[in-house]
Amino acid sequence: MKEFALKAALDEVRQSVPLVHCITNYVTVNDCANALLACGGSPIMSDEPLDVEDITSICGGLVLNIGTLNANTIQGMRLAAAKATQLGHPIVLDPVGAGASALRTETASELLDAYGISVIRGNMSEVRALAGASSTTRGVDVDPGDVVTEDNLAESAAFARDVAKRAHAVVAITGAIDIVATETDAFAVRNGSALMGKITGAGCMLSAVCGAYAVAGQDALLEATLAAVCGMGVAGEMAAARMTPACGNGSFRTYLLDALFNMDGNALEKHAKVEQL
Amino acid sequence: MKEFALKAALDEVRQSVPLVHCITNYVTVNDCANALLACGGSPIMSDEPLDVEDITSICGGLVLNIGTLNANTIQGMRLAAAKATQLGHPIVLDPVGAGASALRTETASELLDAYGISVIRGNMSEVRALAGASSTTRGVDVDPGDVVTEDNLAESAAFARDVAKRAHAVVAITGAIDIVATETDAFAVRNGSALMGKITGAGCMLSAVCGAYAVAGQDALLEATLAAVCGMGVAGEMAAARMTPACGNGSFRTYLLDALFNMDGNALEKHAKVEQL
């Protein structure tokens, strides 16, 4: 996959150690911090409105994850996003549970419309809700009717490109098949493991990692996001390969971080399954 | 233990994949989410008053855990509990640290009195505080004077039945010996491992799992709660059996999730040690 420069994107993260400000949910925040460290970045978490502008200013990028948002953290997201936009920092938006509540849908939409979001990372139900497309929802999981399959791949890619066009952002819709798209290009990524859906936080971790890749690869956001998505998928496969009969989602969570930590650019390029659509 | 239908309760959870809304403390929230996934359910966490009614509406049940409560999350608990009560969803109450502070005791009591609580899950000190029985307390651990032993088992069971009667709920008091009771029946469960007290969150995880079992087994709440309690105890034994000399509470936490993940109904019925009192 030399043409997508996956190895270069990974190496750039490890060499530059991007400092990433995360305003993220308290369910998976520890996993997000460890995932950022594993991939070669450095995390700092802060959500208090009085704190976020200073913190974002010393970082290279911002990740906004709306799981467990509250009135105070929403205000923190606004101030941090305004400051990051002003500073030209890439912002990753993870619309966790958009479609599951009015507050989540509206907050995600407001953040997308009002600030300079660079990357959107969610499952298909969340991205559909964010885009104003009608969607049922099953909490923080994708609705069965929204799953990307080989049969609806072209249609799903067209949708992703359309969202990317309207949002002026790279769109990463992840699931059994991932789609990464800009206005003009779309790619399918067929890496990963079903076990990633059996731990909490695989999506949140990916969004955090996308933040590090976006900082390091700000001039090539599509390639950077593709590298992050492929990297998480390959890490999922490596983690799954270590599972023994006694292992469950506790071990898988540990192994997933281990695999992110040990991933190198050559392994990433060797195992990535990327198809231009 | 065929008569308690433990296997049927477990299978029902795995087949129906209950979506459970948790308002829970930020110390063990990640463990609660992973425990719900491990047992076959699906978690969604939300505590903001503006968000909780929507979230509870798309779920099958609600878990209220008062560890690290604050003024905002207490209001979230009230609104979620009112909505869940109105919708007929089972609600699990975990009175973490009741007795350790006035705020915790009062909040737990208010939730119990004002809403349709289906299951109470706590240690003996917490349940005593919730019931208005005088109790000393040692933070979030059971007070030595409150421990259920073979000597006070009949008395403890009578207490549990009385709480169940007054609360119109199933009561699960867990410790070295667990008691699960309704107004008319009480059972002792003698599964588990002392290592469960050496990690944070074993009780919180059980309360979350009780939520999934209550949704799936809404018409047989006693059996469902017994299955959840036995399942956590058997998982603790399986996790303890994997410990090597280098292992400590870090590994035990991982192994406990693994055991929940791999538990099947036959193993549960084989290893459960349930006695009707």
Next chain:
Amino acid sequence: MKEFALKAALDEVRQSVPLVHCITNYVTVNDCANALLACGGSPIMSDEPLDVEDITSICGGLVLNIGTLNANTIQGMRLAAAKATQLGHPIVLDPVGAGASALRTETASELLDAYGISVIRGNMSEVRALAGASSTTRGVDVDPGDVVTEDNLAESAAFARDVAKRAHAVVAITGAIDIVATETDAFAVRNGSALMGKITGAGCMLSAVCGAYAVAGQDALLEATLAAVCGMGVAGEMAAARMTPACGNGSFRTYLLDALFNMDGNALEKHAKVEQL
């Protein structure tokens, strides 16, 4: 290292099981709770102003960690610190990210000035910011210009003693070389592993553990803090020794807790590398 009574300090923690109230960030709070359990203490987390005075009153000591602070938790810290000061409980202050934002620097300074802080535990950048020394900062990591080295060890020790004098506290500045100091004495600790910087929370866990050691060793705070710092360093070495090629920061985190859990006083004294400066 008999003269520092490391074994005695560890044994005292395991025998007295100190109950420690933590107001700490939500990123690493689970690790802090498990680290307290691993070292022999018992954690209770509470940050709501309406709750903290009751909780602190039943505990033996208080740990204030300003990572992810917000307006509500700052008020909780004030009330808890006032109560703990009044009760004569030792208070550990971890100024996470002091220097990275005005709110963090000011909050840490206010807490230090207004209440009876017994132990300060941070990296050199944070302690410099807390002390009003000019310092650049790199988020929650030490700034490269602030790293303690063999070359600046005497100067660093003098700074630590000066901070200790002005704060009337034991100061633990941790990094590749740790410094533990009072007004009159300073020690270098050369334990640990570089992998401790590749997980989130090694510093937070140490601060929590310092809380347990401070409660158990209230009459010999320097020795207690030295034992906690050495213990974490030796645990890091033991965890590193278990790493295999497939292991990354996921496994290291687990192994670090395991090592804290299994640490005994003899191993601690055998492996501790303490030098009086």
